[in-house]
Amino acid sequence: xxxxxxxxxxxxxxxxxxxxxxxxxxxxxxxxxxxxxxxxxxxxxxxxxxxxxxxxxxxxxxxxxxxxxxxxxxxxxxxxxxxxxxxxxxxxxxxxxxxxxxxxxxxxxxxxxxxxxxxxxxxxxxxxxxxxxxxxxxxxxxxxxxxxxxxxxxxxxxxxxxxxxxxxxxxxxxxxxxxxxxxxxxxxxxxxxxxxxxxxxxxxxxxxxxxxxxxxxxxxxxxxxxxxxxxxxxxxxxxxxxxxxxxxxxxxxxxxxxxxxxxxxxxxxxxxxxxxxxxxxxxxxxxxxxxxxxxxxxxxxxxxxxxxxxxxxxxxxxxxxxxxxxxxxxxxxxxxxxxxxxxxxxxxxxxxxxxxxxx
Ligand code: F6R
Numbered sequence: 378x379x380x381x382x383x384x385x386x387x388x389x390x391x392x393x394x395x396x397x398x399x400x401x402x403x404x405x406x407x408x409x410x411x412x413x414x415x416x417x418x419x420x421x422x423x424x425x426x427x428x429x430x431x432x433x434x435x436x437x438x439x440x441x442x443x444x445x446x447x448x449x450x451x452x453x454x455x456x457x458x459x460x461x462x463x464x465x466x467x468x469x470x471x472x473x474x475x476x477x478x479x480x481x482x483x484x485x486x487x488x489x490x491x492x493x494x495x496x497x498x499x500x501x502x503x504x505x506x507x508x509x510x511x512x513x514x515x516x517x518x519x520x521x522x523x524x525x526x527x528x529x530x531x532x533x534x535x536x537x538x539x540x541x542x543x544x545x546x547x548x549x550x551x552x553x554x555x556x557x558x559x560x561x562x563x564x565x566x567x568x569x570x571x572x573x574x575x576x577x578x579x580x581x582x583x584x585x586x587x588x589x590x591x592x593x594x595x596x597x598x599x600x601x602x603x604x605x606x607x608x609x610x611x612x613x614x615x616x617x618x619x620x621x622x623x624x625x626x627x628x629x630x631x632x633x634x635x636x637x638x639x640x641x642x643x644x645x646x647x648x649x650x651x652x653x654x655x656x657x658x659x660x661x662x663x664x665x666x667x668x669x670x671x672x673x674x675x676x677x678x679x680x681x682x683x684x685x686x687x688x689x690x691x692x693x694x695x696x697x698x699x700x701x702x703x704x705x706x707x708x709x710x711x712x713x714x715x716x717x718x719x720x721x722x723x724x725x726x727x728x729x730x731x732x733x734x735x736x
Contacts, residue, residue: 384723386528386620390709393536394576399522400537401544401568408562410548415517419499420552423473429456429489430477431733433531433615434604437538438477439608444542448556448564449549458485459736461492468496475501479526479534480732481509490514505534521547528724529731530619532709536702540571543698555634561659567696574694575702581689582710588675588687594643597624599672600708602650603660609701610650610719613708620716620726630663641670648711649685650704651678655697663721677704 381390428438474493481504502515521537600610609629676685691703
């Protein structure tokens with residue numbers, strides 16, 4: 378049931394605070410992450426992690442690649458499942474093969490898991506649906522505990538996937554000694570703050586509702602960000618495409634000058650992710666370049682940005698991962714409100730199915 382919300386997607390955006398608490402439950406020790414479901418030897422002899430997924434789950438995987446290299450100091454590569462399965466990839470035994478899937482049934486991702494098994498790689502599935510095909514097939518599983526997701530556009534599944542990856546990066550860091558106990562403990566206290574940072578406030582939702590009016594027509598959207606905010610930009614653009622049918626692209630902020638900035642004009646909307654705690658100055662100067670070429674800018678940040686036409690303020694927080702989750706909610710609400718204004722069926726967007734079990 379929608380419990381008074383207009384769409385399941387809206388309900389699921391609001392639910393995120395609760396489901397993330399479930400994701401974290403029992404997994405946050407004092408200065409270590411507890412994954413009882415993992416065999417203690419899973420990472421023994423592993424020198425590389427390969428992450429493989431489709432769509433939104435691929436964006437979560439891309440976010441993980443930043444966390445794994447930064448905190449776990451382990452080489453991480455990223456694969457789109459539909460590409461990987463046909464490109465004769467090299468698979469070495471010191472690689473842990475990780476599939477990420479909300480449903481656990483996506484045909485392309487499942488096929489890559491079979492390939493990894495056939496190559497005798499250790500495998501891990503990060504899934505939301507227990508007893509799904511991937512869960513049954515993989516050597517190890519971490520469940521994301523998002524609950525049933527009804528909206529075709531994935532929201533809470535993504536939030537829980539990223540939370541699991543943040544925890545997993547610390548779990549590996551402990552085994553690889555790449556972070557000390559104190560550093561891990563301070564991440565754990567940040568993780569405990571996630572549920573409160575992704576709570577939707579009335580003020581935030583109202584602001585986005587009002588602001589969405591400006592963004593119904595135009596040439597299209599650029600969502601830009603740096604570092605881990607690049608996969609978040611990709612995810613923001615995918616959400617908008619899926620339910621509003623407007624053209625949107627996610628870009629690394631530093632890439633604009635290598636071509637895309639040629640599109641800048643007032644009808645080109647830039648949604649700029651400006652985290653205070655990660656490459657702020659660099660990202661800001663990329664946005665200034667777009668502003669100087671008259672793109673209409675909507676900045677999402679902790680503090681006002683004078684070059685922006687619109688500004689969505691996230692609450693103050695002391696770490697970029699908390700900014701990540703705050704911005705994630707803003708992007709989800711922005712897509713939702715634009716889609717509703719356009720009169721679309723948010724939960725059943727045209728041409729899409731919840732689970733893609735055919736190629
Ligand atoms: C987007 C969306 C899709 C899925 C993709 C993979 O909102 O839901 O892009 O993320 O089809 O599905 P799973 O995660 O079930 O493998």
